Every structure is written in C-alpha cells, then in structure tokens.
Amino acid sequence: MALSVSGLSAVRSGRIVLHDTTLQFSPAERVGLVGASGSGKSTLGHALVDALRARGERVAFVPQSPDDALDPLRSMDFHWQEAERALDLSHDRARREALFAALAIGHGDLCKRPWGWSRGMQQRFVIALALIGSPVLIVLDEPTSALDPVVAADTMDLLDNTLDGTDTAALLITHDLGLAARRVERLLVMDGGRVVEDAPTAQLLAHPQSQAAVSLAAHRSWVSLPC
Numbered sequence: 001m002a003l004s005v006s007g008l009s010a011v012r013s014g015r016i017v018l019h020d021t022t023l024q025f026s027p028a029e030r031v032g033l034v035g036a037s038g039s040g041k042s043t044l045g046h047a048l049v050d051a052l053r054a055r056g057e058r059v060a061f062v063p064q065s066p067d068d069a070l071d072p073l074r075s076m077d078f079h080w081q082e083a084e085r086a087l088d089l090s091h092d093r094a095r096r097e098a099l100f101a102a103l104a105i106g107h108g109d110l111c112k113r114p115w116g117w118s119r120g121m122q123q124r125f126v127i128a129l130a131l132i133g134s135p136v137l138i139v140l141d142e143p144t145s146a147l148d149p150v151v152a153a154d155t156m157d158l159l160d161n162t163l164d165g166t167d168t169a170a171l172l173i174t175h176d177l178g179l180a181a182r183r184v185e186r187l188l189v190m191d192g193g194r195v196v197e198d199a200p201t202a203q204l205l206a207h208p209q210s211q212a213a214v215s216l217a218a219h220r221s222w223v224s225l226p227c
C-alpha cells in the first residue's frame, strides 16, 4: 500500500523554511530528493520521519555522518542490542548476520567501539541498524558524502542490493544529482522550501522544467563519477 503524508511544514527563527508539502511513496520505490544547499532537503526529511513516526509507522533515518548515530563510548554490539530493544525485537543472530553479510561488514568486531571500524564500515553498520526492523521507509540524508568516492559507490551498491526484494521504500537526500540519477526511479527537486518538481528520473534529466532542476541538470560533470 502506498505511503502518503501531507501537511509537512517547518518554521525556523520565524521564517518558513518548509512550505506545506505532501509526499507519497509506493512500496519499494526509490526516490531522490535533490536541491541546492539550504533549499530545505534535510528539513523535509526530518519532518517526514517525525510525521510518520507520530502515526506509528516504522521509518528509519540514516544521517550524513555515523558520528550522529553512534556513541563513541559504546561497543557496536551495544548499539545493535539497543536497536533491537528500541524496536521490541528479540535478539536474532541470523537476522544480524544476514544484514551484515548483505552490507559486507560480517568481518567487523562487535566488541570494538565505532572508532575501531573504518568510516565506511561504520556507515554500513548504521544502514544495517536502520534496516533491522524492516521499515516501510528509510530516509538517507547525504549518507555517503563523508566517504571517499569509491567507498561511497560501494556503500550505495550494497544498500541497493540489501533493499532489493524488500518492500522498504527509500528517500535518498543529496545535493548530488549524479548520485541520485543512478540510484532512483523518481526525483523530487527542492527550491526555497518547496518541492518544485516531481518526475521520473529519466524525464527530469532530459526535460527539467523548474529553474532549480535546469541548474542542477546543467552541471553534468557528474557523468564520469563512480557513484
């Protein structure tokens, strides 16, 4: 069943930074949210997660940096157990091993703290944490921009493979149209706190309508990037 949310908006310091917005996702749909810095992408992502959680939907959020998700004083095993507890899930070693294998972190030592893992492994662990409860939607806010391009591309490939065959929809927030274009079937373009365009990826790249989409599509240096 499609997931639909309306009435998303936000005011910061007395200024409307997100105008009344409605979003819809089909099961398993991959959607990109692109726009210039400050256009309101993260604000919309947070408003979406808050609204869906308020009505009891299982929604996961992956921040830009694993530092925002992991406590440096706690072991990876502690984080995993905390996530299971938070979702009222009993400990399931097979589920963990399947997610770790899918995200290529099966070799990670769970007794170590986050800084004992590489950044790429940490971010893949955060993605595994996000998927632990089979969410209806995973929102990823610039999930690979803190990683080098090769690790970023590998991480996105692993995420795609892990989501394949599930009903989890994904919203990939990025200022990088190139990254989004390779990964999603539909693109939303934000400008000035509004979604100004919502179109299938190929159509938007070929025939951008809004000024914001035209500007993004005009910067085609992304064609040769690995991710």
Ligand SMILES: Nc1ncnc2c1ncn2[C@@H]1O[C@H](COP(=O)(O)OP(=O)(O)OP(=O)(O)O)[C@@H](O)[C@H]1O
Pocket: 012, 013, 017, 035, 036, 037, 038, 039, 040, 041, 042, 043, 044, 175
């Ligand atoms: N706590 C805050 N107080 C005041 N203004 C804020 C606050 N948080 C965000 N804003 C403003 O809201 C607008 C949208 O910010 P937001 O972080 O959602 O943009 P973004 O598209 O995610 O940008 P970026 O690509 O840089 O992450 C910006 O103009 C920003 O300055």
Ligand SMILES: [Mg+2]
Pocket: 041, 042, 043, 141
């Ligand atoms: Mg942002």
